[in-house]
Amino acid sequence: MRARFRISRGKPMKHRILITGSIAYDLLLHYEGSFEQGLKEVNLEQLSVSFTTHHYERHFGGNGANIAWNLKLLLQNPLLVGTVGRDGRDYCNHLAKHSIDVSCIEQRDDDVTPTAIIATDSDERQITFFHSGADAKGDWPDLSHVRNALGYAIVSPRDSRIQMQAMQWCSQYHIPCLFDPGQGMLGMGPDEMRRALHFATGFIVNAYEWSLCADLLQASVDDVLQEVEYVVVTHGGEGCTIYTPESETVLPACKAAHVVNPTGAGDAFRAGFLTGMIGGWPLSDSAKLGAAIASKVVEQQGTLLDTLDLNEVLNRAAITYGKELPVLPVTVSV
Numbered sequence: 001m002r003a004r005f006r007i008s009r010g011k012p013m014k015h016r017i018l019i020t021g022s023i024a025y026d027l028l029l030h031y032e033g034s035f036e037q038g039l040k041e042v043n044l045e046q047l048s049v050s051f052t053t054h055h056y057e058r059h060f061g062g063n064g065a066n067i068a069w070n071l072k073l074l075l076q077n078p079l080l081v082g083t084v085g086r087d088g089r090d091y092c093n094h095l096a097k098h099s100i101d102v103s104c105i106e107q108r109d110d111d112v113t114p115t116a117i118i119a120t121d122s123d124e125r126q127i128t129f130f131h132s133g134a135d136a137k138g139d140w141p142d143l144s145h146v147r148n149a150l151g152y153a154i155v156s157p158r159d160s161r162i163q164m165q166a167m168q169w170c171s172q173y174h175i176p177c178l179f180d181p182g183q184g185m186l187g188m189g190p191d192e193m194r195r196a197l198h199f200a201t202g203f204i205v206n207a208y209e210w211s212l213c214a215d216l217l218q219a220s221v222d223d224v225l226q227e228v229e230y231v232v233v234t235h236g237g238e239g240c241t242i243y244t245p246e247s248e249t250v251l252p253a254c255k256a257a258h259v260v261n262p263t264g265a266g267d268a269f270r271a272g273f274l275t276g277m278i279g280g281w282p283l284s285d286s287a288k289l290g291a292a293i294a295s296k297v298v299e300q301q302g303t304l305l306d307t308l309d310l311n312e313v314l315n316r317a318a319i320t321y322g323k324e325l326p327v328l329p330v331t332v333s334v
Helices: 035-040 063-073 089-097 133-137 160-172 182-187 190-199 207-217 265-278 283-297 310-321
Strands: 016-020 024-031 055-061 079-084 105-107 115-121 126-131 150-155 177-179 202-206 230-234 240-243 248-251
Touching: 016 063, 016 160, 016 265, 035 115, 055 063, 063 079, 063 089, 063 265, 063 283, 079 089, 079 133, 089 105, 150 160, 150 265, 160 177, 160 182, 160 190, 177 190, 177 265, 182 207, 190 207, 202 207, 202 265, 207 230, 230 265, 230 283, 240 283, 248 283, 265 283, 283 310
Parallel strands: 016 079, 016 150, 024 115, 079 105, 150 177, 177 202, 202 230
Antiparallel strands: 024 055, 115 126, 230 240, 240 248
């Protein structure tokens, strides 16, 4: 089956996607071995381990920026809201060079840009340290000038205070919002988590994050569906599960040609999913597009693809799922 790139050029009034999340530098390390073996005999109360890596790369990253970047590759016009530090000018210039709107990115000179140190072992397990830097001092901006153009939003991991402001703002102005807490929920209490879900339209987490959420709230998927319209749980190379009050849909992953580094695949999935949602697609088709672009990101180091062959992405989805996806919504000039 060969899918052909088809686009819908009609631009609805509410055509833009709001993304708020981290804008960070990623330091990527690769460990030739297994973290499991290195930690197997360790007494956690006296934990002191060291892993030697021979691979180091520095990339532009951060979940918010990653999602916005992939949305741009999918011919969307994202609005990115976040905070960088005194070393963030190069990052903003890099985004602007690729036609990503940086008008709502705050730059602070009293701290550094958020930084993630991500170590991956040979079994694709990861250990991450994240320094929030300037993001912890950021503010939610005035978006009145662009509010009427926003058709969907995602609130991804960043300072929890700003996350909550973003959720409330979207709810106040009736903008459908996908809540993506990530491992930031480790710093959230159950009341804060329930409040965020109350403001959300949908909820997206990976399998590990779902276990954190279930423990935090002492809740099941059905309990969470009392607050949101849908829940998406991703399972890496095993695919994803979509829950609604009416159904549970299990989708396999799209197979990558080869896996170099899984970092950024979840953000790419979210970009594909949001593209489908802004186009009015069914949840399952939106997730299929997410899975297809995620399978491209894992084929390289770093989270930002230089280019994207949309025909290849759509064809990969068609082969995996047995039919073509709907016409791709386009909100930029092509």
